[in-house]
Amino acid sequence: MIRVMYEPLRFDLLSLFPETLNGFTSESIIGRACEQGLINVQSLDLRNWAEGRHRVTDDRPFGGGAGMVLKPEPIFAAVEELRNPESKVLYMAPDGETLCREVCQELAEESHLILLSGHYEGIDQRVRDELVDREISVGDFVLTNGALAAATLIDSVSRFVPGVLGEEGSLSQDSFTGGRLSFPQYTRPADFRGMKVPEVLLSGDHGAIARWRDEQMVEKTRVRRPDLLN
Incomplete structure (x- = not known):
């Protein structure tokens, strides 16, 4: 509590x-x-x-x-x-x-x-x-x-009241944080009906994962909400 x-x-x-x-x-x-x-x-x-x-x-x-x-x-x-x-x-x-x-x-x-x-x-x-x-x-x-x-x-x-979300890091991953939309999320199984999770997310390389997520955020924002990038 x-x-x-x-x-x-x-x-x-x-x-x-x-x-x-x-x-x-x-x-x-x-x-x-x-x-x-x-x-x-x-x-x-x-x-x-x-x-x-x-x-x-x-x-x-x-x-x-x-x-x-x-x-x-x-x-x-x-x-x-x-x-x-x-x-x-x-x-x-x-x-x-x-x-x-x-x-x-x-x-x-x-x-x-x-x-x-x-x-x-x-x-x-x-x-x-x-x-x-x-x-x-x-x-x-x-x-x-x-x-x-x-x-x-x-x-x-x-969501912005301290303690409400429990994990404060959740806010930093929200859409519109830093003027960008959020990156794609995946969970188990890694292969579902032939649809596979991107290899980088399974690599354990946190630097590569961070770069991939950043690229995904920029690309999604460019396609769906280019006004946020201006």
Whole structure:
């Protein structure tokens, strides 16, 4: 068991569908990180801060149009209750800045992240103008449930919290480290249906293996993501 010598990074997700994260926070690496107190993830129902008997959280957009927009009142109430002077409020939005390794590293240095996940046609612009510190996109596509984007952020940011991965060397082999994609990985058997593992990986020559991996990273990046090499 890892002993925590500092406060865990706290994630508070505000969502209309908080159950989305239930399995995510109890399984595998993220589940262990929560158990060990390295991170603290809460998935909170935005309806808890809605007013009225029916706890309405959305309404039709002014000016007309399809879909519904999340109302400002419950979001303001929730954020104002949850945040402290160190908190950062993030809105998961397809038109936000792209989530990348550098952004993940920056966010891992924070102590408390409040995540707003949109649904339907998003959230009232006044929330974005007055409450949100950063808007984050996980890609050039739109999800029906913004909590899925928030889960992606929680996972990718948590990898940079000390102790979460166990083997810190894993980070140095990730894609995008040093602006390159990762090298191919192989395991036993060395020959599967005539498909053989490259001889260099079986040679025991660590220098040659390192050079081969470096060459593979450069070539894969050149073919698939040449923009990273510029």
